[in-house]
Amino acid sequence: ELKVEQNPLFLSMQEGKNYTIYCNYSTTSDRLYWYRQDPGKSLESLFVLLSNGAVKQEGRLMASLDTKARLSTLHITAAVHDLSATYFCAVDTTDSGGGADGLTFGKGTHLIIQP
Amino acid sequence: EAGVAQSPRYKIIEKRQSVAFWCNPISGHATLYWYQQILGQGPKLLIQFQNNGVVDDSQLPKDRFSAERLKGVDSTLKIQPAKLEDSAVYLCASSLRLTANTGELFFGEGSRLTVL
Numbered sequence: 239e240l241k242v243e244q245n246p247l248f249l250s251m252q253e254g255k256n257y258t259i260y261c262n263y264s265t266t267s268d269r270l271y272w273y274r275q276d277p278g279k280s281l282e283s284l285f286v287l288l289s290n291g292a293v294k295q296e297g298r299l300m301a302s303l304d305t306k307a308r309l310s311t312l313h314i315t316a317a318v319h320d321l322s323a324t325y326f327c328a329v330d331t332t333d334s335g336g337g338a339d340g341l342t343f344g345k346g347t348h349l350i351i352q353p
Numbered sequence: 354e355a356g357v358a359q360s361p362r363y364k365i366i367e368k369r370q371s372v373a374f375w376c377n378p379i380s381g382h383a384t385l386y387w388y389q390q391i392l393g394q395g396p397k398l399l400i401q402f403q404n405n406g407v408v409d410d411s412q413l414p415k416d417r418f419s420a421e422r423l424k425g426v427d428s429t430l431k432i433q434p435a436k437l438e439d440s441a442v443y444l445c446a447s448s449l450r451l452t453a454n455t456g457e458l459f460f461g462e463g464s465r466l467t468v469l
């Protein structure tokens with residue numbers, strides 16, 4: 239059974255600081271996704287990482303993927319209050335032949351950024 | 354482009370009653386998913402459709418949950434009879450899911466179910 243573990247699960251940090259959220263997974267996969275969820279809202283796609291060594295950046299967020307270590311990171315640079323949300327990583331175990339391929343999500347990292 | 358539409362947004366029922374949720378995916382998306390998100394947890398896949406066929410329903414509690422996707426577009430998820438532990442947000446997602454595609458899932462706003 240595929241396991242996706244995020245840490246930390248809760249993070250309170252001050253504006254202006256840097257921090258990293260980690261996502262480990264237990265099976266081979268070349269595809270990993272990061273989503274953001276605001277309270278009472280649905281999931282918003284942030285990053286799609288499709289190969290080993292992939293790095294994507296958007297504003298103060300940067301995501302990377304190391305498929306050999308089965309690890310993805312989401313780095314926050316100079317945090318601002320608007321980034322407060324829950325962040326999920328999700329692993330895709332689809333093989334090239336298709337078939338069942340629903341994403342397996344981590345438990346999420348609840349991030350609070352305080353002024 | 355219109356996103357994934359879901360209804361109702363909120364539903365409160367008593368245990369042992371039934372409920373149904375509706376989803377309309379993004380136009381042209383062949384693959385549709387239903388996820389269950391219990392408060393404080395990540396979404397868990399219940400069922401995946403490819404067009405109108407079921408690809409994976411291994412985590413669907415089939416004694417009480419059922420889902421269909423007639424004509425390969427809209428889908429309904431039904432719970433009968435509901436239990437207290439079914440209280441959750443039911444998220445519908447759709448994807449192009451072509452080999453050359455990113456495989457990204459697009460989620461609807463969700464249907465929040467409270468079972469009393």
